[in-house]
Amino acid sequence: MPLKERLPQLVEVIEGRLQSFLNDLDFGASAELRTMLRYHLGWEDELAGGKRLRPVITLLCAEACGGDAAAAMPAALGIEFLHNFTLIHDDIEDQSPTRHGRATLWTRWGLAQAVNAGDALFSIAQLALLGLTETCGEAVALRAVREMNQVCLHLTRGQYLDIAFETEDAVDLEAYLAMIGGKTAALIAYSTAMGGLAAGASKVTLTRLRTLGEALGMAFQIQDDYLGIWGDPAVTGKSASVDLLARKKTLPVLFGLRESSEFRALWHVENPALGQIRAMADLLEACGAGAYVKALAGKYIHQAHEGLVGLFPRPNADARVLMALIGMLLHREL
Amino acid sequence: MPLKERLPQLVEVIEGRLQSFLNDLDFGASAELRTMLRYHLGWEDELAGGKRLRPVITLLCAEACGGDAAAAMPAALGIEFLHNFTLIHDDIEDQSPTRHGRATLWTRWGLAQAVNAGDALFSIAQLALLGLTETCGEAVALRAVREMNQVCLHLTRGQYLDIAFETEDAVDLEAYLAMIGGKTAALIAYSTAMGGLAAGASKVTLTRLRTLGEALGMAFQIQDDYLGIWGDPAVTGKSASVDLLARKKTLPVLFGLRESSEFRALWHVENPALGQIRAMADLLEACGAGAYVKALAGKYIHQAHEGLVGLFPRPNADARVLMALIGMLLHREL
Numbered sequence: 001m002p003l004k005e006r007l008p009q010l011v012e013v014i015e016g017r018l019q020s021f022l023n024d025l026d027f028g029a030s031a032e033l034r035t036m037l038r039y040h041l042g043w044e045d046e047l048a049g050g051k052r053l054r055p056v057i058t059l060l061c062a063e064a065c066g067g068d069a070a071a072a073m074p075a076a077l078g079i080e081f082l083h084n085f086t087l088i089h090d091d092i093e094d095q096s097p098t099r100h101g102r103a104t105l106w107t108r109w110g111l112a113q114a115v116n117a118g119d120a121l122f123s124i125a126q127l128a129l130l131g132l133t134e135t136c137g138e139a140v141a142l143r144a145v146r147e148m149n150q151v152c153l154h155l156t157r158g159q160y161l162d163i164a165f166e167t168e169d170a171v172d173l174e175a176y177l178a179m180i181g182g183k184t185a186a187l188i189a190y191s192t193a194m195g196g197l198a199a200g201a202s203k204v205t206l207t208r209l210r211t212l213g214e215a216l217g218m219a220f221q222i223q224d225d226y227l228g229i230w231g232d233p234a235v236t237g238k239s240a241s242v243d244l245l246a247r248k249k250t251l252p253v254l255f256g257l258r259e260s261s262e263f264r265a266l267w268h269v270e271n272p273a274l275g276q277i278r279a280m281a282d283l284l285e286a287c288g289a290g291a292y293v294k295a296l297a298g299k300y301i302h303q304a305h306e307g308l309v310g311l312f313p314r315p316n317a318d319a320r321v322l323m324a325l326i327g328m329l330l331h332r333e334l
Numbered sequence: 335m336p337l338k339e340r341l342p343q344l345v346e347v348i349e350g351r352l353q354s355f356l357n358d359l360d361f362g363a364s365a366e367l368r369t370m371l372r373y374h375l376g377w378e379d380e381l382a383g384g385k386r387l388r389p390v391i392t393l394l395c396a397e398a399c400g401g402d403a404a405a406a407m408p409a410a411l412g413i414e415f416l417h418n419f420t421l422i423h424d425d426i427e428d429q430s431p432t433r434h435g436r437a438t439l440w441t442r443w444g445l446a447q448a449v450n451a452g453d454a455l456f457s458i459a460q461l462a463l464l465g466l467t468e469t470c471g472e473a474v475a476l477r478a479v480r481e482m483n484q485v486c487l488h489l490t491r492g493q494y495l496d497i498a499f500e501t502e503d504a505v506d507l508e509a510y511l512a513m514i515g516g517k518t519a520a521l522i523a524y525s526t527a528m529g530g531l532a533a534g535a536s537k538v539t540l541t542r543l544r545t546l547g548e549a550l551g552m553a554f555q556i557q558d559d560y561l562g563i564w565g566d567p568a569v570t571g572k573s574a575s576v577d578l579l580a581r582k583k584t585l586p587v588l589f590g591l592r593e594s595s596e597f598r599a600l601w602h603v604e605n606p607a608l609g610q611i612r613a614m615a616d617l618l619e620a621c622g623a624g625a626y627v628k629a630l631a632g633k634y635i636h637q638a639h640e641g642l643v644g645l646f647p648r649p650n651a652d653a654r655v656l657m658a659l660i661g662m663l664l665h666r667e668l
Contacts, residue, residue, distance in 0.1 A: 029512050030491040032498070089453060093446035112427035112497045115449055119423060120490035122456060123483040130480050138472045145479055146464050149457040156454035157364040163446045164366070178363050 001317070003324035007056065010069075014055045017077055019043060021128050036117045037124075040088055040105050050100075053329075054187060055080045058195040060325060061209060063318035064311075067199020071135040075144060075194040078129025081121055082148065083187060086155060088118035093163060122152075136198050144194055151190045158182020171254050177218075185217030192216070205311065212307035216326060219300035223332055225250040226293045229281055241281045251296070252289040256280075260287035301330045335651070337658035341390065344403075348389045351411055353377060355462050370451045371458075374422055374439050384434075387663075388521060389414045392529040394659060395543060397652035398645075401533020405469040409478060409528040412463025415455055416482065417521060420489060422452035427497060456486075470532050478528055485524045492516020505588050511552070519551030526550070539645065546641035550660060553634035557666055559584040560627045563615055575615045585630070586623040590614075594621035635664045 001009075018041065027034045038044045055076030062072035090096075091104040092114055098104060106114035129148055132141040161179035165171045192213030196206050227236055228243030229252050236242075243250050249257075256263040263283040266276055284290060304326060312319040335343075352375065361368045372378045389410030396406035424430070425438040426448055432438060440448035463482055466475040495513040499505045526547030530540050561570050562577030563586050570576075577584050583591075590597040597617040600610055618624060638660060646653040 025487070028491055029509055030494040033491060033494045089449055093449055110497075111445075113494065115423055115427055116490050116493045116497065118453075119456070119493075120487055122453070123486035123490065126460070126483045127480065127487070130476070130483075133476060138476055142464070142467060142472055142476055142479075145476075146461065149460040149464075152457035153359070153454055153461070156450050156457065157362055157367060159450045159453075160364040160367045160447065163444075163450065175363055 001321065003321050003328070006321050007325070010056050010059055011052050013069075014052050014059070014073075014076060014080065017073060018080060021077055021081075022124065025124065025127075033113075033117060033120060036105060036109055036113065037121055039108070040117070040121075041084060050080075050084070052080055054083055054191040056325070057188065057191045057213070057322075058198075060318065060322040061192050061195025062199040063195075064316065064322045065196050065199035065201045065205065065209075066316075067195075067201075072195050072198035074129055074131030074135055075198055077131070078125045078144075078148065079187070079191050079194065081125035081128055082152070085118050085121040085125055086159075086187075088114060088121060090159070092118075093159065132198065136200075140197055144197060147190060147193070151186050154182045154186040156182075158184075158186070165249055170257065171249060173251070173254055173258075176249075176251060176254055180218065180221045181214070184221040185214045188217035188220070189213035208307060208311055212304055212311065212326075215300045215303035215307055216329065219297050219304055219330055222251060222293060222297040222300065223330075225252060226290070226297060227332065229253075229284065230290060241277050244277050244280050252284050252293050255289040255292050256284045256287055259289070260284070263287060304330060335655065337655050337662070340655050341659070344390050344393055345386050347403075348386050348393070348410060348414065351407060352414060355411055355415075356458065359458065359461075367447075367451060367454060370439060370443055370447065371455055373442070374451070374455075375418060384414075384418070386414055388417055388525040390659070391522065391525045391547070391656075392532075394652065394656040395526050395529025396533040397529075398650065398656045399530050399533035399535045399539065399543075400650075401529070401535075406529050406532035408463055408465030408469055409532055411465070412459045412478075412482065413521065413525050413528065415459035415462055416486070419452050419455040419459055420493075420521075422448060422455060424493070426452075427493065466532065470534075474531055478531060481524060481527070485520050488516045488520040490516075492518075492520070499583055504591065505583060507585070507588055507592075510583075510585060510588055514552065514555045515548070518555040519548045522551035522554070523547035542641060542645055546638055546645065546660075549634045549637035549641055550663065553631050553638055553664055556585060556627060556631040556634065557664075559586060560624070560631060561666065563587075563618060564624060575611050578611050578614050586618050586627050589623040589626050590618045590621055593623070594618070597621060638664060 022034065022037060022041070025034070035044060042050065058076040058079055059069040059072055063069055087099065088105050091099055092106045092111060096104055097107050104114075105117060109117070126145060126148065129144055130141055132144050158179050158181065161175060162183060165176070165179065189210045190213070192209040193206055196209040201209065225243070228238075228248065228250055229241050231238065231240075231242075233240050239245060243253070253267070257267060260283055263280060266272065266280050266283065269276060272280070308323060308326065356368065356371060356375070359368070369378060376384065392410040392413055393403040393406055397403055421433065422439050425433055426440045426445060430438055431441050438448075439451060443451070460479060460482065463478055464475055466478050492513050492515065495509060496517060499510070499513065523544045524547070526543040527540055530543040535543065559577070562572075562582065562584055563575050565572065565574075565576075567574050573579065577587070587601070591601060594617055597614060600606065600614050600617065603610060606614070642657060642660065
């Protein structure tokens with residue numbers, strides 16, 4: 001089955017299972033807490049579900065390894081809940097008023113309730129994951145929950161750096177890569193590995209799946225950094241140079257701050273005009289930031305493709321779907 | 335060994351194990367995140383460790399059930415880390431600038447870093463708990479981690495109500511009890527039960543331990559509510575009527591709001607003078623709030639004592655230490 005048919009099918013199954021898991025939990029007198037989580041997940045008022053990319057990757061990896069999507073489902077659910085817990089707290093930490101065009105949880109229910117709702121979702125993620133006990137046995141469930149908490153610790157280390165960078169003048173490129181390694185790549189690597197683990201993949205395959213996920217996550221984030229400045233608004237759905245407008249210290253900006261004194265001067269202008277934003281993007285291009293970021297994304301894209309070579313010993317239909325998805329993610333127009 | 339010798343001994347062991355667990359974790363470039371957690375736990379700058387009451391209860395319950403404190407240690411560590419994760423987020427949600435006379439994490443490092451540090455400690459709590467795999471086997475570890483997440487969900491339900499109550503005019507006494515059941519009693523019930531679980535206690539004993547912990551938690555919290563208004567400043571170390579000053583809707587206040595129109599009128603005075611605070615405390619006493627709260631605490635104290643009868647089939651030295659601790663907790667001067 002081609003990706004464009006398989007993808008909506010998988011997303012629909014995941015969506016249904018996420019909803020029923022949350023609905024089956026007992027919230028007692030705190031039913032509004034469930035409503036908050038349903039709103040965040042896109043099931044209340046204005047509907048707006050996420051892409052469910054991470055659980056799709058988990059299920060496809062399980063199938064590509066010769067396993068069963070149903071066995072890996074608890075991992076997929078746990079990963080999507082976990083991802084959304086981090087989004088709730090990220091929005092608070094970044095003071096983002098909106099996400100996907102809707103009010104964030106903290107702007108709608110207040111800071112205190114939103115912090116608490118995030119905590120609830122973190123617990124729910126782990127409870128969903130522990131369903132692996134029934135589908136894959138105790139040893140797999142224990143390993144998965146231990147690794148999930150290691151990934152979370154990695155995420156918070158990345159998030160620590162991200163928050164710290166905001167108030168730092170000069171950020172090391174290496175520190176930046178460590179930050180996105182925690183913030184983005186760690187959970188994608190967990191998503192690929194858990195698919196393999198649920199399918200009973202060998203130790204070698206698990207390591208390779210993890211490396212693949214890490215490269216995928218790094219490539220994806222670095223592409224995002226590129227598109228945040230040079231992306232076509234018609235394709236990205238965001239304004240041109242959105243990251244410059246938001247003053248985000250992404251990879252091209254860090255490169256520019258180091259390499260171009262002209263860019264540095266403009267970056268420190270308060271409330272820059274639109275013309276100055278455009279000038280900044282041009283200065284970044286001129287000092288080689290665009291080429292640098294493209295090349296670095298290329299390095300991780302190459303790593304991801306290398307990681308796929310021979311990963312699944314007997315190429316099968318499921319592996320082809322996974323590869324198509326990875327290809328789609330890696331080859332966004334740069 | 336009498337409680338007053340055993341208690342500091344246990345606290346010292348727990349303290350050392352908590353410190354070494356945190357120090358052994360890899361924080362990479364985010365070493366400051368560890369410093370934040372060490373500060374919160376009382377190991378940086380001004381030293382101020384907590385009472386470590388919950389892990390002490392876990393270890394004493396394990397011993398009273400004929401088990402080994404060493405086997406239960408991972409549960410004790412996980413519980414204390416978890417308790418502290420909730421304190422970090424509580425301080426944010428309540429906007430408390432200080433705890434035990436020191437700046438809270440969010441006032442010192444900012445809101446964003448404090449939310450994130452709390453998340454890190456939640457993961458660390460689960461990683462510490464999973465040490466049960468080595469001391470008690472996979473089945474016990476899995477059960478403990480599943481129940482920890484159920485308890486966390488219960489905690490967030492209680493916290494949801496607590497935050498919601500702040501802006502509600504009339505709070506049902508029943509809803510209030512549900513709130514403290516989640517906020518205080520659930521984790522103490524988990525602390526008693528996990529001691530028994532690590533000691534291989536029977537299903538019946540586990541249920542009884544849980545009921546005991548719940549009664550203990552309820553009694554403790556209701557006593558706290560009493561002492562927050564009528565406690566002797568010389569004993570509590572807090573100002574007289576501290577909860578009225580802080581305008582906390584504790585149990586006596588809810589009772590007074592329902593029963594006394596005079597109290598209700600004074601409660602709604604903005605910035606009440608010290609004389610008015612004293613008058614409020616007197617009105618609460620006069621309308622029967624003090625007697626009501628004392629009686630309710632008494633009900634749970636009785637339940638806790640009932641729970642101890644015959645709980646440990648062969649009374650042993652360890653059970654006596656546990657009972658002495660519980661007696662100490664339950665019989666604070668009301």
